[in-house]
Amino acid sequence: MAAVQTNPPLPAGVEKDTNSVAGGSFVGTNANGSQTVHRYDYGGNPLYQTQSYQDPDGRLPAFGGEFQPGLYKPISHRKFANPAPLGLCAFALTTFVLSLINLKTRGVTEPNIVAAVALGYGGLVQLLAGMWEMAVGNTFGATALSSYGGFWLSYAIILDPHWNIVGSDGPYSAANTGGDPLMVESALGFYLIGWFIFTTVMLLLTLRSTVMFFGLFFTLDLAFLCLASAAFANDAGAPNAATNLNKAGGVFGLLSAFLAWYNAFAGIADSSNSFFVIPVFHFPWSEKGYQARKASKANAHQD
Template sequence: MAQFSLKRDAAATEEVAAAVNPAPLGLCAFALTTFVLSAANANLFTGASIVIGLALFYGGLGQLLAGMWEFRMGNTFGATAFSSFGAFWLAVAATLQLKLVPNETAMGFFFLGWTIFTGLMLIASLRTNFALIGVFLFLFLTLLALTIGALGGGSAFTVIGGWLGIITALVAWYTALAGLLTTVKAPFGLPVGPRP
């Protein structure tokens, strides 16, 4: 299969790739948006609609942009993950803003689809590092709990999903910070674990 490519100076391409890593942006956008909605799901506050702005502009648009930049860098995994979860947050924002959920079962199938997708991403992440595997593992568990709760398992699963989502956000922030520290003259670094 032929691939479209722009001819560039190899040294310039390597310099740009080494200087710019969109993954910390994508992870931070994911973490903050996940943290806020998960805190509402964990019953730490009421008014989950506060997440709409974040889901549109940071979790949605921010991750979508990070995903497009990952495509530009040739990182299929990062491009797929960030673009997809950017679209996820845009869908969540639209669903909340336009009140598109007819019933809990419909939301359950929405979560089920994302649980399956996250399971695929978890499998694909197994050749990355432990920090990134942790993000996808806890996200998978979060979405699984939300799916069970929405498909009749009871509100306790939604609360469990909220707490798992908070853990997911913390792991994503850690992973983002580890990536950021490699781009600045930081006095320390954070381990992410070797490639399994």
């Protein structure tokens, strides 16, 4: 059979897979020695634009919209929708609100309003999204989304004065136990530094993914570090430094929120619902970047 030309052109002797659907593709060898282009449904998202054919096992490059930093199996058999955008949006909105308060936007300084958002959206909905990531086989997405859902649920508990975690007078008030009135600041610092460590672990797992996916965890990591440092600065009797660190945490939190929305949009947008798609910027050392360099060298040799 003559080779069928597509964009990019199929290799010589390769047959077009008539059962293909939109998405990535790879060249497979049939029993008779001929080759067929197999295509995978990539959730309808055209952001995955392959420049070279994948290995026959069908593993695809990292993609932030799937909340998966590593190579993974095709999803054409999946009976679930992609839960990552839901979890990313829940994280983004809650982080956005808290970050504005950390920046003292419009004079708002009390974080009580975050408790409602953290319980209903950032906590519950993100936890559910994490469990659905478990169902679709995405270990990274399940771990990250479920953990940050737990963060927002626990943070809402901290903000609730009825739990008396930070004192009966409200969030971040002095403990009324007769001890150090700033003791709660160090305790809050312990809490935040733990989340900084966890986020650093997640960050290290995105080093071979995309710029936008890495940027999400990088800015979030800096936000946790700044907020933890602010709590320790308060305990050390340096309120001015604590204020500046809180504002820095708010800035990084806002960046993290917008990057989460960016990745969520990347995971939802396709030709059926949007007039445009957004790039995800694969790292040069990622699998996609390696393939692009390999294709570029091949073209240079041909020229």
